[in-house]
Structures are given as structure tokens and as C-alpha cells.
Amino acid sequence: MSGLKSLFKQTAIYGLATVLPRMLSFLLVPLYTTEGVLSSVAEYGQVSIIFSYFVLLNVVLAYGMETAFFRFFNKHDDKRTVTGTSAISLIFSSFLFFALALLFQDQIAELISIDVKYIKLVVWILLLDALVIIPFAWLRAKARPMRYAVVKILNVAINLGLNVFFLLALKDLARENTFFDVIYRPDFEISYIFIANLIASAVTLLFMSPFYLQLQYVFNKVLWKKMLKYAYPVLIAGVAFSVNETFDRILLAEMLPPDIAETQIGMYSACYKIAVFMTLFATAYRLGIEPFFFSHAKAENPQKNYARILEFFVALGAIIFLSVVVFADVLKLFIVRSEAYWQAMWVVPIILLANFCLGIYHNLSVWYKITDRTKFGAYISVVGAIITLTINFLFIKEFSYKASAVATLVAYAVMMFLSFFFGRKYYPIPYNLKKIGFYLGGSTVFSWLSFYEFRGNYVVGITLLIVFLGIVYKFEQDKIKQVLKL
Template sequence: MSVVKKLASQTAVYGVSSIVGRVLTYLLVPLYTKAFSAAEYGVVTGLYAYVSFLNVVFTYGMETTFFRFANRPGANRRELYDRVLSLLLLSTAGLTALLMLLARPLLGLLEIPPGHEQYAVWVALILGLDALTAIPFARLRLENKARKFAGIKLAGIVANVVLNLFFIVLCPAVLSGKWLPVLQPLVARVYDPGMGVGYIFLSNLVASGLTLLLLGRELLDFRFRLRLDFLKPLLGYAYPLMLMGLAGMVNETLDRILLPKWLPDNFYPGQSSLTAVGIYGACYKLSIFMSLVIQAFRYAAEPFFFAQSTEKNSPATFAMILKWFTLCCAVIFVGISLNVEDIGPLFLRRPEYLQGLIVVPILLLANLFLGMYYNLSVWFKLTDKTYFGTYIGAGGAVLTIALNFLLIPVLGYMGSALATLACYFTMAVLCWRLGERHFPVPYPALRLGLWLLFAVGLVALGWWVPVAGFWTRHAWHAGLTVLFLAALWVVERPQRVTNN
């Protein structure tokens, strides 16, 4: 259990930047949903959907590749760092320039009117800055400098939050005379009320620049070294990961791009398709609590899995990690799904957003299966068979597109949510079955399946059994949550003691 405890401790440190930082960022959701209409917020949702795709293109699998080659016997980590970062520097400069030139066509895809090209330019610069930080951050993870990693990540997130508060809350309040009217001349010089959601992108850009500066020590000892014969095996390992990442982004974000394209006119009476995207994107944010755990786990787990791959009992360790990860995520799924009607209004400040809350349990469960997939995918990374990840991701992408095409015209954004769930469930099952052939791990599949069925059953009871009265409904939901926790305690605690 010592290796599991080590992973848990590192996950906790990474979680400080991930969870605290994401919570701070998430606290901006009430701000956005109060300051901007669903249609305006749909612009943000749509552009950041493209950012998710392009982030994969900008880094093209080099983080995982860096970990893999750095852990090979006799690896020269110093040289590897320089070579990989040199390659990223060149590719980032070219891709950033290309995106800036394509600013107008990109905005046209989202039906954003002319005059806002600076949004796409800022997005291109954000992508470039974030790509340049990827390998320095990976180096910190490889060197087990979790606290420095967390500190820099958190500093960038805090800067983003502060700038958002400055531009979206303070500046309008000062100009209107509500707060500190003495500062009106100063604010009038730096604030343009017509920019609206543009300040969300501008704040992100400044925060990304600050993050790059805070990684100065890792960047200052970098030496530009580029040799094609050295890079060939790296690219051979990386390109399937990039394709897998692109497929993953199709599964994760394409629904917010396809929704305005395939949603029938007047499907939601009185609402535009961009409004539907804004509602769906805002409600998607409520699945962030599951995403926080997954992200923190991934930061710690990837280098951990590679380091443990040579240990004799590594399959048993991987099985135990999946079990406890899944059970922790199941608790989050039950707790949030049963109380989302109370959590939602705290973050979604306009009534128009609340109509989409029905998708939250589905998206939480989808993200749970995505987290399981990340756990299960260790086998093709350790066996250098990353092309299997490409096949699985591509299959998921085809399923995502097909189901969105079929379901959006019938169910609207509920169809997108169901497509996401079906995709991640299928990917997790395929990865598990293929892993049994190539890298057998004694995962407790039946046990975990029964727990998930129990969790889904409790959530279904909470949503579909009508209970009248505010306090009665709360007691009913709390009782179902406690029932799940009690069952876990009774069944799994003796098992845990035995394992120890």
C-alpha cells in the first residue's frame, strides 16, 4: 500500500492547484451567467471548444512521450528536455501565426459577427503560451516537484480570476458610479464596455503569460537543440497519442460545436441555437467536480505508472488504484446528482440556464467512465502500443458524431449528453477488454460494475420518485446519499483492512 499512499499524496498536492484553482475559476460561472446572456456565453463556450481541440494539436502528445523516453534505461533527461522543447518552440510559432491569420474564418464558424477578430487572435496567443509551458510543467512532474508545479498553476489561475473580477465586476461598477467614482477617469482609460465577453479571453491571455514567466528557471537553462534523427522515434511514439487526443477532444467538446449546427430551428421555443449552446455549456460546468478529481489524478498517475511498470506487483497495484478511484468518483456522482437542483442555482444565476440541469447526472457519469478509461489506458502506454489508444479514441469519435447526428434533432442538448455517456462507456469497456489480452491486470470489473449500477439506481430514485415539500425532498436525497456511503463503508472497509 505504500506506493498507493505515495500516489495519493502526490495526487493531493496536484489537487491543490487543480481543485482549488478550478474552484476559483468555477466561481466565475455565477459571474458570467449573471453578466452575460446565454447567447453571449455561447460565444465563450464555442471558442473554448475549439481551444480544446487545438491544445492537442499544439502539444501533439509530447508530454506523455517525454515521460516515456525519460524513464527508459540510460536516458539523458537533460538532452531529451532540450530536444523536445526545441521542437515545440518551432511548431508553436508556426501554428500561432497560422491561427492569427485565420481569425475571421474561425469566428465565422461560430456565426460571430465581424469586428471581434481580436477574440481569435487572443485565443491563438493563449494556445501558444500554454503549449510552451507544457514540457517545463512535465519536467516538474518528472522531478516530483509537485509543490512548485501546484504553486505556479495556482498563481496563473488566481491571476485569471482577479482580472475577470476587475474587468467584469469592478470596472462597470466604477463607471456607473456604484463603487469608487473617484477612479472613473482611470478606469475609462483601460476599460471598454463594448468588449463584453472579450475580457474573458484577455484575462486568460495575461494569466498564461504570467505562468510562462513563473517557469523562468526551467526555461532559462533550456538550450535550443534540434536533430531530426533524435526526434524521429519521439514523433513515432507521439503521433498516435496526438490522434488519440484529437479523438478524445471530439468526444469531449464536439457536441458544443455540433449543437448549433444540427439543432432544428425553434427546437427550444424563443431561444436561438447559440443560447442552447450557452445553457448546455454552463450546465456542463457542474460536472467539474468529477473533472477535478480526474485531472488531479492524471497529473500524479502518469509518471507514477511509468515508474511502477518494472515492479513485480505492478498489476495488483494498478487494479487497486482503479478500484478506489472508481469508488471515490461514484461518491461524487451520487452526491452531486442528488443535490444538483440546490447546487445549480448557486452557480447559474439566470433562470434560463437552470432548464438544462437534467443533463448534469448524465455528464457526471460520463466523466466517471472517462476517468476509468484513463486508468485502464496504462497498458498501451507501457507496452508502447499507443496506436490502440488511437483506434479506441477514433471509434469513440465516430460514435460521438453518429449519436449527436441522430439525437440532437430529437432530444436537443440531452442528446449530446447521452452521446457523451455512450462514448466514454464504450471506450472504457473496449480498453479493458483489449488490455486483458495485451497487459493482464486483475481489475475487479464485476464488483465495480455492481457498485456503479447501485449508484445509478439511487440517482434514478432521487430524480424520478416524486417527493412533495422542500424539507422532505432534501431528507429523501440526503438519505439516498447516506445509504450509498454506508453501503461502501460496510462492504469495502473490511476488504481494505484485509488488504493491509
Template sequence: MNVLKTFLKDTVIYGLAIVLPRLINFLLVRLHTDVLPNEDYSENTEFYVVAAFFNVILTYGMETSFFRFFSRNKDKNKVLSTAMITIVLSTLFFGILLFLFRIPISETLRINTDFYTLLVGITLIDTLIVIPFAYLRVTGRPIRFALIKLINVLIIVALNVLLLSKSFGLKGLKNVFNVNNDVEYIFIANLIASAVVLILVSPYFFKTKFQFDTSILKQLLNYGWPIMVAGLAFVINENLDKWLLPELEGEFINGAYSACYKLAVFMTLFIQAFRMGAEPFFFNHADKENAQQTYATILKYFTIVGAIGLMIVVVYIDLLRPIFIKKESYLLALDIVPIVLLANLCLGIYHNLSIWYKLTDRTRFGMYISLIGAAITIAFNLIFIPKIGFMASAYATLMAYGLMMLISYLLGRKYYPVPYDISRIGIYLIISAGLSFITYYYFDRDILLGTVFLLLYLALIVFLERKELKLLLKRS
């Protein structure tokens, strides 16, 4: 129980470091959808889809590799220095290539040339700060980590409000940037905020004397490249829909789809907060007694919290939605929200289950699983978007993440058996999804009935977990 208490503490601290800034940033959805027409919001989404691909390629799995080898290597300074030097040199190299070939690349990616320059700048800076942030996490410095993250998002929010909000007549400031489209202000704000963060973490580039060990580099790359491929597959699973919809359904539809997709952010934030605390914890406690039982308990309660979150968002979506999206033109894709929420919960369970291939150094399996998910995403979107429109993209996401979750569990039983309580996890997942879908689609988002379902669901959890919950509360 003490181990679980430590895990919960780390998750809460790192969770706040991720959730609070991103929740603040999420509030910009209302500003963006109020100010920008659907077509411009679609363009904003496509910009960050490309940025996600660039980020995965430029970091090539180094963050997770760094966690793995920093935790178990005696000469930690050498691991830090080798990872830092490698990332800096590779970022400079790729940055030169991206700028030299900016015209053909921007045309291929359907990105305005001016936007592309900002995109490359943001991506390069975000790549450079990966190892300093990983170092803060792995050495247990959550307060500093959280403070820098908060500064980053506050700058983004402040600049967005100043430049986009009609309440501020900042013509002089706007003239400095000389832009032709309001959406460009969003990218400029991001670039400035990233540059400030780079300055704040720059001392960590000199935390240790420069040492470069080729054997450590080889280990980092061998461990990391399958993670990079898996990361690319994940970006496909998460973003291909927002790349295909403008071509197949139009920018207007993609703008609405992308905005409504953001309403699943509550599940996404929960998963990201969990991963921030879980990844270092899983690696650092792999050699502890009863580690597998600890992992099993964590997954069960992760599923419980995620399933409750799913129901809360679905039941009260008509109360939450106006806070973030008011303009009617964006609401035509609202029906994707329950499906995307469930898909993201499956993804969160998959991240829990994936510890087996990370701890046994079988990261290639993670790559294979992600590629299977990407293949489903590509095929389903291409086949069914022309037939049933944007709903096909939501179903594709659910199918991909659901299958990835199942495959990871089955393989994990063979290579790193963990005594997961599958019956309880299955019950919680199925009942939560069933009640949510019935409330939304069959009873047309009836809040009163949905509240009754939610209370009954909570009562079921308390009844089934009463002994363990009493023990946890007593220990706390």
C-alpha cells in the same frame, strides 16, 4: 501498501495543484451567468471549444511522450532539450500560419476576428508552457507546480471580477481594452494570466544546455502522434455538442446547456487531479514488483470515490446549483447533470484502463478507441439533436465514454493483463448510477430519500471493503 501511499501522496499534492485553482476558476460561472445573457455565454463556450482543438494540434502528444521517454532514458537532459526546442519551433511556425490566415480561419470557425487574435495568443502561450510544466511534474516538484497554477487562476479571477462585476466602476481600465462586448474581457483576462505564467516558467527553457537529438525526436513523434489523434477525438467527444447546438438549437439553448454542463465539474476535477498524480506514477512504477496488482487496487478505489462523488452531487444538486447558477434562463438544461456526471466517471475509468497501451507503446490503440467514441458522438448528436434536443448530447457523451471504457478493458486483458476486480467495480458503478438516477428522475430530487440512499451505499462499501480498509488505515 507503501507504493499506494506514495501514489496517494502524489495524487493529493498534484490534485490540490489542479483542483484548487480550477475550483476557484469554476466560481466564475456564477459571475458569468449573472452578467452575460445566454447567447454571450454560448459564444464564450465556443471560443474555448476552438481553443481545445488548437491546444491538441499544437502540442501533438508531446507532453505524454516526454513523460514516457524522460522516465526511461538515461540522458534526461537530451530528452528535455529536444522536446523543448521542438515545441518552441513548431509553436512559432504554426503561430505565423494562424496569424497570416486569420480571416479565412476565423470565418470558418465562426469566431469574431478580434476574439480570434486573442484565441491564437492564448493557445500559443499555453503550448509553450507544456514542457516546463511536464518537467515539474516528472521531476517531483509539486509545490512549485501548484504555486504557478494558483497564480494563473488568481489573475484570471481577479481580472474577471474587476472587469465584469458591476460592483467595480473601472471605466478607465475598461477603456484601455476598448472592447464592444463584455465576453471579450474573459478572453483578455486569460491572455494576461497565460503571459504571466510564461514569464514564471521561462527559466526552465534554459535548465539544460541545448541539445537536439533527431533519434529522440523520432521516438517522441512516433509515440505522440497517435495521442494527438486520440486527443482530437477526445475534444470531439467533450465539445462537439457545444459546437453543434448553436447551429441546431440556437445560441440561447447552448448557453443553458454549457452552463449546466459545468455542474459536472466536480467529477472532472477529481479525474484531472487523479491523472496528474497517476500518469507519472504509472510510468515510474511500471517495472516494480506487483505493478499490475497496484494498478488494479487503484482503479477499484478510484471507482469507489468517483461513484460516491456522483451520488453526492446528484442528491444535493439543489443545494449546490444556486452557488454557481442562479439565473433561471440557464436552468432549462439541468436534467443533463446526472448523465454527464456518469459519463465523466466512465471517462475516468477509461483513463485508468488506458495505462496498458501507454506502457506497451501501443498508443495507436488509444487513437482507435477514441476515434470510435468520436464517431458515436458525431452520429448520435447529428441524428438525435433535431429529435430530442440537447438531451441527445448528454446521452451521446455517456454512450461514447461507456463504450470506450469497455473496449479498453477488453483489449487490455490481451496485451497487458491487470487483475481488476471487475465484479466489485461493476457493483459500485451500477448501484451508484441506479440510486442517483432514481433519486433525480423518479423521486424528483428528494434530498431526504437521496441521503438515505447515499448512507446505505456508503455502508455497503464499508461492509465489502472492511478488511482492506482496516489494513490501509493501520498502515497509514
């Protein structure tokens, strides 16, 4: 159990660095869905489409170099060269993208049907975000989670504060003060959202700039080629993940009738956000375990610890899954403020379960990362993307965003099972399948009963939650006490 002590400490701080900023950012959803802030549900749908491209392009601009950095930083003695090579590679590629994107901004805007004024803002944000990838990875590799946490929280705090200022306060100030009247532009809400993001990204780079000032700019071409070879499957996997995560909004925009597309996307995207609790938990856990996987790969019997890690994740994830489903209609009052969005609440349990499966997949993926078989991650992710695209193409026109939600669940579930299947062959880990299956299956059945059969009946829902908590405690009470001691 002592081998897990550093994991729990780092996960707690990385959890703070991830959960708190995202909770601050999460407050933007109630802001955007409050009547009168954005002009319509469709306008929120337009914002969601642009952020979908953000997710895809962020993955492309990172091209797996962050994961490659972790692997080679722990594997090689010359960490200075690994750091310099990674940083120089991303600096060059980021500025190359920036120049090409600005040069062809009009053609890009026409191709993806987004106003060119948003393209300019997005390109700047993508550049700034790409330049902090290696500095943040370096902080994680050097086990400096507190600085990582502070800068991450600062980024979203600035973003949130500026969103509130631009979308709520500026209009009132413009009526009373000539100075603010010069700044304020009517019907400029979407631009304000991305201007806030741009300023937050610029401040983040400023705070991370000491990394570049102390960096020794050493570039090793042989090492770089090895890192790219390791990274390209991660890139493919990342692109596939982005397809699973956000490409459905783009497909909805292309395949639904123009008069309803953005409204449907707005409703779907807003209710999708209620699943953020599972996403936050899974992301914080992943940030903590990824360095742990690499640093403990050569420890005595690491498989035993990896098996325990997954058990903890599934037990906690099942509780979060069922709790959010039981209280989903309460949470929507605080998260998705306008009733105009509530039609899409049907997707909430589906997306929660999908992200639960994704979290399990990330835990299972340890086998191909530490055995340098990252190509399997790419293969599995591509299968998931193909499933996502196929289901969306076949069923969007008939079922709209419901097809997108089901596609996400099926894709992540298949990826989870494929990773387990191949991992058992190449790097066997003694997972307690009966217990894991019981927690996953039990929470799914209870969630289905609570939401789709007894929705609004909190006597039934809370009873199911209490019963499940009691079962988990009965099986895990000794481990819970050990974890609390750590």
C-alpha cells in the same frame, strides 16, 4: 501497500494543483450566469463555443509530446537530450502555428463564424499555453509537485481576479474615475474574458521561464522521430477526446436554428459545469497516477497495484457521483445563478456518469501506455468520437443538447469497455470486476432514482446516499484505514 505511498502523496498535491485552481475558475460560472454580467444566455453560449475550439487546438498544439516526454524521460538515461528535444520541437511548432494563424486570421474568422477580434486574442493565448507544456511536464517528471501547484493556482487566481475586475468592478470605477473610463468599453464583456485569460497565461510563462534559461538546447533528430512515432497516436486520441468533450457545442451551433442555438448552448454549457466535481476528481487522480504508471512499470508485480488503484477510484468516484446528483438542485443555486439556465439540468446526472466512465477509462489505459501500444488509445478514442458525432448528427435537431449529453455518455462507456477488453488480452490486470461493477451499477441506479424518480425529495435522496456510503465502508474499511495512515 507501501508501493502506493508516493502515489497518494503526489495525487494529493496534484489534486491541490488541479482542484483548487479549477474551483477558482469554477467561480467564473456563477459570475457569467449572474444577471447583468453578460447580456444574455446566448452570449455565454458564444463564449462556450470559442472555448470549445480552445480545447481542440490545445490538443493539436501539444500533439502528444507531453506523454511522449514522460515515456522517454523515464526510459532513457540521457534525460537532458529528451528534455531539449521535446522543448525545441514544441517551440518551433508553436511559433509556426502562431505566424500562420495571424496571417490567415480573417479567413479563420469567416470559416468558424467568430469575430476576428476574438481570433487574435485566442491565438496569443494558445501560443503562451503551448510554451509551458514541457516545463510543466518536466516539473511532474522531476517530482516537484509543489512548484507545479503554486504556478497553476496563480494562473487561475489571476484569471479569476481579472474577470471579476473587468466584468464587475470596471464599470463602476469608470463612472467615478476618468482613468478607468478610458479603459472601460461598453459591450466588451467577451473580449474582457479573453484578455484576462491572456494576461494569466503570460504571467504563467514568466514564472516558468527559468526552465528555458537553464535548458540545454540539444536536439536529437533520431530521438525526435521516435517520440513523434510514440506521440501521434496520443494526438489522434486527444483530438478524438476533444470531439467527445466539447465538439457538441460546435455541432449545436451549426445544426440548431440560429435564433435559438447560442441560447441552448449557453444553458447546456452552464449546467454541464455542475459535473465539474467528477471531472476534478478524475483529473487529479490521472495527474497523480500517470507518472506512477511509468515509474512502477518495472516493479515487482505492478498489476496488483494497478488493480487496487482502479478499485479506489471507482469507490470514491461512485460516492462523488451519487452525492452530486442528490444535491444537484442545491448546487445549481450557487453555480448556475440565473433561472434562465436551469432548463438544462436534465443533463447533470448523464454528464456526471459520462465523466465517471472516462475516469475509469483513464485508469484502464495503463496497459497500452506502458506496453508502447498507444495506437490502441487512438483507435479507441476514434471509436468514441465516431459515436459522439453520429448520435449528435442524428438526434440534435430533435432533442437538442439532450442528444449531446447522451452521446457523451455512450461514447465514454464504449471506450471504457473497449479498453478493458483489449487490456485483458495484451496486459492482464487482476481487477475485482464484481466489486467495481457493483459500485458503478449501484451508484447509477441510486442516482437515477434520486434525480429522475424522486427529484426534490431529500429524504429519499439522502437515505440512498447513506445506504451507499455504508456499503462502501463495509467493504473498504480496512483499506480506508491503510490509506489514511499513508
